[in-house]
Amino acid sequence: MTVKKRTPPFLEKKTASPSDREKTRSNELGDSVGGSQESTLIRKIREKFGTPLESAESDAKKAAVDLRGRRAVMELRADRLVHNIRALRELSGQLEILPMVKANAYGHGAQWVSRILAQQTGICGLGVASLEEGREVRRSLKDSQRTLRVVVFSGASPWTEEVGQFCEAYGLSPVLYTEEDFLSFLRQGWQKRLSYELKFNTGMNRLGFGMGFLSRVKRELEKMPAEHHPAGVMTHLACGDQPEHALTRQQLDHYSVIRRELANAAPSARYSLGASSALWNQKQFRLSEISDHVRLGLSLYGVPPWKGAPLRGILPVMTVKAQVLQKRALKSGDLVGYDGAFRVTQGSFAQHMAVLGLGYADGVNRHLSGKSQDGGYVWLGGREERVLGRVSMDLTSVSCSASVEVGDWAEWVGDHVDHWAQAENAGTIPYDLLTCWSDRVERITN
Numbered sequence: 159m160t161v162k163k164r165t166p167p168f169l170e171k172k173t174a175s176p177s178d179r180e181k182t183r184s185n186e187l188g189d190s191v192g193g194s195q196e197s198t199l200i201r202k203i204r205e206k207f208g209t210p211l212e213s214a215e216s217d218a219k220k221a222a223v224d225l226r227g228r229r230a231v232m233e234l235r236a237d238r239l240v241h242n243i244r245a246l247r248e249l250s251g252q253l254e255i256l257p258m259v260k261a262n263a264y265g266h267g268a269q270w271v272s273r274i275l276a277q278q279t280g281i282c283g284l285g286v287a288s289l290e291e292g293r294e295v296r297r298s299l300k301d302s303q304r305t306l307r308v309v310v311f312s313g314a315s316p317w318t319e320e321v322g323q324f325c326e327a328y329g330l331s332p333v334l335y336t337e338e339d340f341l342s343f344l345r346q347g348w349q350k351r352l353s354y355e356l357k358f359n360t361g362m363n364r365l366g367f368g369m370g371f372l373s374r375v376k377r378e379l380e381k382m383p384a385e386h387h388p389a390g391v392m393t394h395l396a397c398g399d400q401p402e403h404a405l406t407r408q409q410l411d412h413y414s415v416i417r418r419e420l421a422n423a424a425p426s427a428r429y430s431l432g433a434s435s436a437l438w439n440q441k442q443f444r445l446s447e448i449s450d451h452v453r454l455g456l457s458l459y460g461v462p463p464w465k466g467a468p469l470r471g472i473l474p475v476m477t478v479k480a481q482v483l484q485k486r487a488l489k490s491g492d493l494v495g496y497d498g499a500f501r502v503t504q505g506s507f508a509q510h511m512a513v514l515g516l517g518y519a520d521g522v523n524r525h526l527s528g529k530s531q532d533g534g535y536v537w538l539g540g541r542e543e544r545v546l547g548r549v550s551m552d553l554t555s556v557s558c559s560a561s562v563e564v565g566d567w568a569e570w571v572g573d574h575v576d577h578w579a580q581a582e583n584a585g586t587i588p589y590d591l592l593t594c595w596s597d598r599v600e601r602i603t604n
């Protein structure tokens with residue numbers, strides 16, 4: 159068999175002819191791996207929001223990337239990220255957006271994402287989990303973006319002078335969520351030097367001041383001049399996808415007490431309580447009446463907030479592809495991979511198999527191993543194919559059609575692979591699958 163290393167269409171050089179260009183565009187949007195028709199969904203989104211912009215410069219860069227010899231690549235599309243933030247801004251109306259770029263921007267690269275988002279309007283800050291993440295994000299921003307807040311959600315505790323100095327040096331806004339931290343912060347006078355936010359626990363029982371601490375917060379805020387007040391007051395919904403859940407009702411009740419009590423004590427504070435799921439349910443929550451911004455992660459990267467949720471115009475930013483390294487025909491009785499975990503039965507769907515250069519050391523969840531048709535799936539040769547047998551460290555075997563060849567690319571994450579379905583196959587959630595890719599998977603940004 160001839161070994162053919164094929165460049166995926168995403169990276170192919172464009173031709174000059176307008177009809178070809180149109181074809182390639184639709185390929186990029188709807189069919190970046192296989193040869194099937196542009197999906198109705200992608201077409202609808204494209205009609206509504208327009209084809210994402212492509213600069214001549216990024217075309218040139220794409221053409222220059224040579225994928226020969228690569229096992230697996232992660233393509234990250236700036237045009238999709240910009241498209242998503244615009245779609246989300248249209249959706250959120252008056253509500254501002256605080257993009258969450260923690261966890262390396264959900265695996266997409268915190269610096270790359272931050273630089274792109276910092277140029278967009280309607281953004282009221284960037285959210286990170288730790289001081290180190292905050293420093294990385296701040297370093298990626300230009301001096302002219304100094305006023306863009308970088309909010310540290312959980313890494314500034316316990317509060318010390320050193321933490322304060324770190325925040326000051328890198329322009330970070332800490333979220334204070336323990337009573338001790340809040341009181342130390344005030345005692346040390348950091349309210350005069352740093353922008354900061356307060357977080358209340360309204361029932362999720364994760365981070366936040368207890369409701370019993372509200373009156374103390376109020377008294378402290380009343381004592382200080384307005385310019386030392388917190389920039390924000392927040393809570394976090396445990397069930398943002400279930401507006402009618404009893405816990406949601408309780409959280410909303412507590413949240414409205416907080417807003418009422420602090421209305422005069424900190425009138426300039428901006429309020430927030432929810433993430434992507436709250437935005438998707440914004441009507442039920444009357445979100446724009448009760449908050450000033452939403453903190454968006456998953457949807458920003460093109461994944462809807464729960465299984466089956468409408469896409470509302472967002473598109474996946476990340477595509478992960480692996481090359482077919484070897485292909486073989488299968489016959490009844492053959493066993494595939496470690497422990498022979500997959501057995502080919504009479505009349506099995508698995509007539510051929512392809513070995514992909516991607517395994518658990520790259521970030522493939524091992525629970526996607528397949529004993530029958532129960533494991534994960536990929537998009538290969540224009541159709542869905544199942545994982546056969548154990549996912550191993552560097553390799554994963556999948557079923558394939560007779561026409562698939564060595565050098566073809568299988569899409570593991572992207573337009574053709576539903577994040578929620580794949581996560582369900584692995585017994586997890588898309589957040590987990592997005593954030594697990596190792597450095598061995600080469601990142602290609604456009």
Ligand SMILES: Cc1ncc(COP(=O)(O)O)c(C=O)c1O
Nearest residue numbers: 258394433434453454455456457
């Ligand atoms: C406090 C907080 N706000 C917002 C988000 C963003 O959530 P999502 O990715 O569902 O939009 C998270 C996610 O973990 C979070 O912990």
